[in-house]
Amino acid sequence: MKATEIPERMSSRGRRLTRQRVLVAEALASAKRALSAQELYERIKTSHPTLGRATVYRALEAQVQDGMASRFERDGHVSAYIACDAEHHHHLVCTRCQRVLDLDETVVAPLLSSVGRRHEFQVDHAALDFYGLCRRCRRKRP
């Protein structure tokens, strides 16, 4: 995603480009790992104490809708978010350092279609997230 099209996306669908949503987007993008809404809220709060919690939730939801971020479920029924510039895709989440890798979708596509065919099931959405240890963490403590 080009830098110039970021404000364009953020103001799509009659959505207004506000300081708060830019803040949240920047904070999420500069974090190279997945963060919960609460974690993000606390980070930004230190430099912008008036920021509201609900605003962070709304901003993250907007980012997901606008294809700028992706959400997945962390253990304990908590949503985590990661800045992402591509279309819908899936993730490898390191459970130790919270780093997130994008999954090579060419591996997934055949699975989706074969699943639908074999079970006569119309797949609308798939939760395809892999949890484990990234290369770096695996080397540190095997």
Place this chain on the structure above:
Amino acid sequence: MKATEIPERMSSRGRRLTRQRVLVAEALASAKRALSAQELYERIKTSHPTLGRATVYRALEAQVQDGMASRFERDGHVSAYIACDAEHHHHLVCTRCQRVLDLDETVVAPLLSSVGRRHEFQVDHAALDFYGLCRRCRRKRP
């Protein structure tokens, strides 16, 4: 899973076979669809008003540990459970009627290993659940 080995599983690991856990297991098994803990609690409560909410949560957790049920995340951060007799496997969940199909695991195994190899990632656990319309619901309202 043979009927005779159900009590065996339910009392594994020093776990005691109680009336309440049998109730929860029967209620879940007789429902042919996925249910949240709350839904299950309300169902059983009508015939056993003294049943505690926490007991249902504990019983479901035990069933998952003992390989008698499987959990996945429903939309809105709610856990849903389905009675299952096999080892760890994955599901096709109908978002309209809540029926659940077991996924043919032979499709999944190669995916897991190829993902790990390609990304140098040690996959510990994968959320591989597919949401959409089952054959019956697809025919009713396309």
Place this chain on the structure above:
DNA sequence: GCTCTCATGAGATTGGGTCTCAACCTAGGG
């Protein structure tokens, strides 16, 4: 600027899930 909306923030509220602990019950031994 003006105005029309949408967005924000502070706090209250919801609701799934967990924790606590005294009373209870299962399993096993005598």
Place this chain on the structure above:
DNA sequence: CCCTAGGTTGAGACCCAATCTCATGAGAGC
């Protein structure tokens, strides 16, 4: 059959992520 040890239960308090409310604030177009 009785007894004991220790896992289990039920009621309610508690936790906390997420949502809702609504008065106030601020983009965007004219």
